[in-house]
Structure formats: structure tokens, C-alpha cells
Amino acid sequence: MSASILYIEDDRDIGGWVSDFLKEKGYGVKWLQSGEKAVEEAAQCAVVVLDVMLPGLDGFTVGQRLKKAYPGLPILMLSARTSIDDKLQGLEFADDYLTKPFHPDELAARVEVLLRRSAVQSAEPVRVKHLTVYEGENRIVNEDTGEEILLTGKQYQIFMYLLQHQGRVMTKEQIYESVWGESYIEGDKTLMVHIRYLREKLERDPASPEIIETVRGLGYRVKA
Amino acid sequence: MKGWRAKGRFRKSLTNRYLLLISVAMIFMPILFPLASVFYWFVANTFMDVPPLPDKKYENGTVLEKMWHKEATQLEGASPEEIEQRLKSLRQAYPEVQMLWVDSDSRKRIELPVQEDMPALWSAQHTVQFMKNSVGADPFTVVAFIGDEGADEGFMVMRIPRKYISVQDPIASETTLYGLFMATMSGLFILVSWLFFVRIRKRLLRLRNAMTSPNEATGIPQPVTLTKLDEIGQLEEGYNDMVSQLEEGQRRQREEEELRKSLIASLSHDLRTPLTVIRSHIFSLEREPLSGRGKESLSLIEAKIGDLGGLIDNLLSYNLLTSGKVQLNLDAKDVLRLVKESAAAWYPVWEKAGIEPDIALREEPLIWNVDVLWFRRLLDNLFQNVVRHAQSGKYIGIYTEERQVEGGEETGALIISDRGPGFGSESHNKGAGIGLAVVDFLAKEMGLKCEVESSGEGTRITIWKPGSGGVYPGQELNPGGKQVRFEVDDM
Numbered sequence: 094m095s096a097s098i099l100y101i102e103d104d105r106d107i108g109g110w111v112s113d114f115l116k117e118k119g120y121g122v123k124w125l126q127s128g129e130k131a132v133e134e135a136a137q138c139a140v141v142v143l144d145v146m147l148p149g150l151d152g153f154t155v156g157q158r159l160k161k162a163y164p165g166l167p168i169l170m171l172s173a174r175t176s177i178d179d180k181l182q183g184l185e186f187a188d189d190y191l192t193k194p195f196h197p198d199e200l201a202a203r204v205e206v207l208l209r210r211s212a213v214q215s216a217e218p219v220r221v222k223h224l225t226v227y228e229g230e231n232r233i234v235n236e237d238t239g240e241e242i243l244l245t246g247k248q249y250q251i252f253m254y255l256l257q258h259q260g261r262v263m264t265k266e267q268i269y270e271s272v273w274g275e276s277y278i279e280g281d282k283t284l285m286v287h288i289r290y291l292r293e294k295l296e297r298d299p300a301s302p303e304i305i306e307t308v309r310g311l312g313y314r315v316k317a
Numbered sequence: 318m319k320g321w322r323a324k325g326r327f328r329k330s331l332t333n334r335y336l337l338l339i340s341v342a343m344i345f346m347p348i349l350f351p352l353a354s355v356f357y358w359f360v361a362n363t364f365m366d367v368p369p370l371p372d373k374k375y376e377n378g379t380v381l382e383k384m385w386h387k388e389a390t391q392l393e394g395a396s397p398e399e400i401e402q403r404l405k406s407l408r409q410a411y412p413e414v415q416m417l418w419v420d421s422d423s424r425k426r427i428e429l430p431v432q433e434d435m436p437a438l439w440s441a442q443h444t445v446q447f448m449k450n451s452v453g454a455d456p457f458t459v460v461a462f463i464g465d466e467g468a469d470e471g472f473m474v475m476r477i478p479r480k481y482i483s484v485q486d487p488i489a490s491e492t493t494l495y496g497l498f499m500a501t502m503s504g505l506f507i508l509v510s511w512l513f514f515v516r517i518r519k520r521l522l523r524l525r526n527a528m529t530s531p532n533e534a535t536g537i538p539q540p541v542t543l544t545k546l547d548e549i550g551q552l553e554e555g556y557n558d559m560v561s562q563l564e565e566g567q568r569r570q571r572e573e574e575e576l577r578k579s580l581i582a583s584l585s586h587d588l589r590t591p592l593t594v595i596r597s598h599i600f601s602l603e604r605e606p607l608s609g610r611g612k613e614s615l616s617l618i619e620a621k622i623g624d625l626g627g628l629i630d631n632l633l634s635y636n637l638l639t640s641g642k643v644q645l646n647l648d649a650k651d652v653l654r655l656v657k658e659s660a661a662a663w664y665p666v667w668e669k670a671g672i673e674p675d676i677a678l679r680e681e682p683l684i685w686n687v688d689v690l691w692f693r694r695l696l697d698n699l700f701q702n703v704v705r706h707a708q709s710g711k712y713i714g715i716y717t718e719e720r721q722v723e724g725g726e727e728t729g730a731l732i733i734s735d736r737g738p739g740f741g742s743e744s745h746n747k748g749a750g751i752g753l754a755v756v757d758f759l760a761k762e763m764g765l766k767c768e769v770e771s772s773g774e775g776t777r778i779t780i781w782k783p784g785s786g787g788v789y790p791g792q793e794l795n796p797g798g799k800q801v802r803f804e805v806d807d808m
Contacts (some may be wrong), residue, residue, distance in 0.1 A: 104590050110597040146586045194592035194626050196619075197600045262661035266654055279680045310676025310715070311661050 393464030707737020
């Protein structure tokens with residue numbers, strides 16, 4: 094059975110339509126009209142799509158409760174990324190945002206990314222171009238040759254960080270601070286050097302990389 | 318009751334207490350001299366009437382003189398033996414006194430003890446000389462005729478060094494005491510006045526310290542504890558009232574801000590919900606068999622719904638911001654980092670729209686005082702505008718530049734440019750206004766300057782932090798520029 098989505102939305106029109114749409118796409122959908130039973134229902138779900146305003150409990154409270162109960166459960170918040178509501182500052186629990194009125198395809202794409210991200214964290218292997226990544230086993234296999242690719246600790250962490258945010262451009266600062274756990278100092282070439290070595294191991298042709306893409310002036314990304 | 322209240326009011330006034338202090342000092346001036354005498358008398362009686370010293374009999378010259386004359390008178394008609402006897406017994410009683418007896422024949426008869434300077438024969442001339450020398454001199458000398466003055470029985474002389482009788486002379490010590498008393502009283506007055514002012518100063522300083530050390534969280538000064546109910550006490554009370562009013566005002570403002578925010582947030586949500594429904598149904602329609610024109614219409618509706626969503630957001634933001642109910646939390650941040658993160662989030666959108674990003678930001682950080690959340694909104698609006706109105710240019714440039722500001726300083730400026738049709742075109746005039754108004758408002762609130770240069774070849778938006786001299790709205794910064802240029806708030 095395909096991964097199930099917990100969808101919390103108070104509006105009947107949107108709720109009904111979106112859950113039908115997601116079901117069409119092949120997901121199992123559990124739609125709740127209020128946040129009251131969210132924590133119990135979330136146990137069987139792989140991802141949560143949460144509306145900001147709900148009767149009774151607001152979306153922020155529900156989100157915080159869910160994250161507390163299931164820290165690994167990805168949450169997609171239906172809200173503006175820079176909303177007029179400054180509660181967003183305390184919105185560490187959401188893994189992604191989507192602003193209403195969203196395009197249904199956009200929602201499906203975001204849900205897909207979140208599911209893949211949670212799959213990366215689980216034992217399920219992820220396929221990226223000619224690589225298969227077994228995150229649970231810390232193993233990367235080059236399918237061209239069938240050989241395992243051995244990475245150093247930092248190279249592995251950098252790759253995993255980009256893979257977890259697949260499709261998103263991550264800035265040098267974000268990568269460095271997540272992997273090294275300290276503030277990035279401008280002009281530091283450490284990350285660049287690591288990426289170069291990483292490419293030499295991962296890419297078919299390190300001179301024109303396919304897996305880790307450089308986004309000029311910003312950072313890097315692993316394309317979805 | 319009334320009297321007590323009056324007294325209370327009196328004591329509650331610093332003016333009155335000061336006047337009392339001055340009055341007491343003024344009244345004391347005339348009283349001080351008699352008081353000094355009383356003091357002297359008291360001191361003299363208590364401390365000077367010490368138990369009789371062994372030589373107290375010499376204390377008073379007059380007494381001594383009287384005694385000597387009395388003795389001489391009593392010796393009238395006495396025989397030389399009797400005189401000698403009497404003098405010897407007197408000498409025993411007054412051992413420090415020198416005694417001399419000269420008989421009627423001017424001959425020195427007895428000398429107790431023997432003194433070198435005394436001649437054996439006292440001529441009239443010598444006697445007069447002796448008398449003259451003795452007046453007011455040391456030793457203290459008394460000459461007395463034996464018997465009556467005309468008895469011609471000779472005379473007797475007594476001499477005593479003045480140290481025995483002048484030690485207790487009170488004349489000098491009296492002045493010292495007066496002086497001492499006056500000095501003490503003046504000193505006391507100065508001390509009391511000084512203490513009076515020191516205490517006032519201390520209380521005022523305490524109040525000033527309270528005023529200048531505000532609570533870190535609220536920025537409102539701390540209230541003080543009341544000391545007394547005088548003028549400074551009233552000042553403290555007034556100050557405390559002011560503090561509580563400020564706190565109340567701040568609390569009310571926070572409440573209003575919260576209320577307004579939640580109102581606008583729910584309004585935004587309520588407006589977006591039907592849009593979402595419409596959009597989802599457009600999506601359903603798109604999958605139905607439709608003619609080319611039908612599909613075109615649907616995609617137009619869809620695009621407009623997206624625009625409407627952005628418009629609602631900006632409109633509500635603008636309303637919220639300009640209501641003055643929103644406090645920006647300004648922090649010193651590296652804005653280039655925020656720009657990069659925001660651009661990274663927009664990157665897929667640009668790719669999809671066929672816009673080629675050209676990003677060249679300097680390595681060293683650009684620190685401005687910004688509210689992170691609202692600065693992101695500012696960037697989002699600018700990036701959104703490029704997607705919405707300058708897509709035809711297929712380009713977005715995000716870079717930094719050194720810019721001269723007032724006073725010749727150089728500062729980093731952030732530039733966002735596109736190759737769209739510019740503000741003159743129809744596309745830009747529709748809907749860009751409110752988004753840019755939000756940008757302009759936010760820039761101003763964060764102490765930044767925002768300049769828009771637009772022509773048919775593209776739009777270039779420069780954001781920088783004015784130098785310490787400040788750049789004022791409307792001031793021309795680059796008069797030599799060729800492009801059409803106008804301030805955002807003019808639109």
C-alpha cells in the first residue's frame with residue numbers, strides 16, 4: 094500500500110477536493126476537519142498536510158504537538174512562507190510551506206519530496222541518477238559498475254544533507270553550518286574542496302556534474 | 318487634628334524645611350553671643366572650679382595684697398621681735414612669697430629668704446626706684462607700711478613670681494572658648510545644610526538612575542520606591558505614574574497589535590479559501606475535454622488567481638504595517654545571507670519561468686538592521702515582481718555594488734535588476750504598486766533606502782543603508798544618471 098497522508102483542513106470544499114485528488118495520485122489519505130484527533134491519527138501516516146486555521150486548535154498548536162509526538166514525521170504547512178502572522182517565527186516544526194491558493198500539482202510535488210525525504214531517513218533505498226543510496230546502512234552503490242562508493246564522514250554528511258533537501262538549492266552557509274555545526278566564515282574554501290572530492294567519487298564525469306549541481310552565486314543542489 | 322495636619326504638611330515640604338534651617342541660623346546669630354557667655358560660665362563653673370590646688374592662696378593678687386596690708390596694719394607698734402616672728406610665721410604660710418622688712422631708719426631688717434638684689438640700706442631714691450620697677454612687673458610686688466601710713470614704723474614688702482597668680486588669669490581662655498563655641502555652631506549649621514542638600518541630591522540621583530536604566534525586555538524605565546511625601550516624593554510618585562501609564566500603553570498596543578494581526582491573518586485565510594476552491598475546480602476543468610480557447614481562458618483565470626493571492630497578501634500586509642500596530646524586530650543581520658536563502662527558494666520558480674538568474678554577491682557580509690521575516694517579504698515582493706512583470710526579459714540580476722553615500726563613505730548596496738519592459742509598460746502598472754509600496758514602507762522602517770530606476774530596457778532596484786549623515790527621501794543621489802528614475806512611493 095502506498096504511503097498515507099494525514100490531511101487536516103477545515104474547509105469542506107477544499108478538503109474533499111484535495112483528498113480526492115491525492116487519492117487519485119495513489120496516496121492513502123486520512124482527512125480530518127479539526128486538529129483534535131491529529132496526534133492519534135498521525136501514528137499511521139507518513140506525512141502531514143496541515144492548514145493554518147482550524148476550528149478549536151489552530152494549525153500552529155497542532156503542528157507543534159505532532160512534531161513533539163513524532164519528531165521524524167514531515168509536516169507541510171499550508172501557509173505563506175513570509176506570512177503576516179509572526180507566529181511563523183516559532184514555526185520550526187514545519188518541513189515545508191505552501192501558500193494558498195496552491196496549485197494541486199504543486200501540492201502533490203511537495204508531498205512527494207517530503208515522502209522521499211522521509212524515505213531517505215528510513216531504510217528504503219533512494220535512486221539518484223546512476224546511484225542507489227541505502228541511508229540506513231550508510232551505503233551508496235554505483236549502479237553502472239555495481240561497486241560501492243566509499244565516502245569520508247563529511248562527504249557523506251554533505252551528500253545526505255543535499256539529498257534530504259532534494260530539489261532545493263541550499264546555500265553554502267546552510268550546508269556548512271548543518272554539516273560542521275559551526276558558523277560559516279566568509280571566504281572559507283573548505284566546503285568547495287569537499288564538494289570537489291565528493292564529485293570525483295560520485296559523478297560519471299566530475300567536470301560536468303549531473304548529481305550535485307552548482308547554482309552560481311548561491312550554493313548547490315541535488316536535482317529532484 | 319488641624320494642627321497635626323499642618324505640621325504634617327510642613328514636614329512634607331522641602332521648601333519649609335529649608336526655610337526652617339535658614340531661620341534657625343538667622344535667629345541663632347544674635348542669640349549666639351549671650352549663649353556663648355552662658356556656655357563660658359557653665360564651662361568655668363563646671364571645669365574651672367576645680368578642687369583647691371596647693372597654691373590656691375596665690376590665685377588672686379587682690380586678696381594677697383589685702384592680706385599683706387592687713388598684716389602690716391596689725392603690726393602697728395610692734396617690737397622688732399614681734400614683727401620678725403610674724404613675718405616668719407607668714408613665710409611659713411606662704412612659702413613661695415619673698416618677704417622684706419625695712420625699718421623706720423631705712424635699714425633692711427629681715428629678708429626671707431636672703432636676696433642678692435636687695436641693698437642693706439633703702440634710701441628714698443632706691444625705694445622710689447624699686448616701687449616704679451615693681452608696678453605691673455613680675456614678680457608681683459606689694460609694699461605696705463607697718464601700722465598707719467604716717468606711723469613711720471617702716472614698711473614691709475612681699476614679692477611673688479606672677480606665675481603663681483597669673484596662671485589662672487581667665488582673660489585669654491575666655492576668648493578661645495568664645496571662638497571655639499562660635500566655630501562649632503557655624504560648623505554645625507554648615508554640616509546640617511550640607512546634609513540637607515546631600516540627601517536631596519542622593520534622592521534625585523536615585524531617580525535619575527531609575528530613569529536611565531530601562532527594563533531590557535520592555536524598554537520602559539523601572540518604577541522607584543517612594544521615600545518621603547515631600548516635593549521629591551511627589552516627583553517619584555509622578556514618575557511611577559508615568560511608568561505605569563507607559564506600561565499600560567505598551568500592553569494595550571501589544572493587545573491591539575495581536576488583535577489586528579489575528580484579524581488580518583484570519584481575513585487573509587478567509588479570502589484565500591475560496592480562491593483555493595476556485596483553483597482546484599479549474600484544475601478539474603483542465604482535465605475535461607476543452608477547446609483551445611477554453612484552455613486559454615482557464616490558464617488565464619489560473620494566473621489571475623495566483624496574482625490575486627499575492628495581492629491579498631500585500632494588501633493586508635500594507636494595511637497591517639501602516640496601521641502602526643506592528644513592531645519590527647530589528648536585528649543586525651547579514652542580509653546577503655537572507656538574499657541567498659530567499660533566492661535559493663525562488664530559484665526553481667525562475668527556472669520554470671525561463672528566467673536566468675545572475676547572482677554575484679560579495680563574499681564579506683553586509684550587515685543591516687532588519688527584521689528577518691519582513692526583509693524576506695521585501696525580497697519576495699521584488700522577486701515576485703520580476704516573475705510577474707519582467708518574465709519577457711528572461712533575466713534577473715542579483716548583485717552587490719559599492720555605493721557612495723553622504724560624506725564620501727562607501728557602503729554596500731544590493732541591486733536587483735531585470736530586463737523587463739519597465740514601469741512604463743502596462744503590465745507593471747497593474748498590481749505592482751501595492752507590492753512595491755510594501756517594499757518601500759519596509760525599507761523605510763528598517764532604515765534603508767530604496768531607489769527604482771526603470772526604462773524600456775529594464776528595471777533596476779537599489780537598496781542600501783544611508784550613511785550616518787542620512788539620505789532624505791526625494792534627494793537626488795545620481796543626478797547624472799540617464800535613466801528615468803522615480804521614488805517608489807510616488808507610484
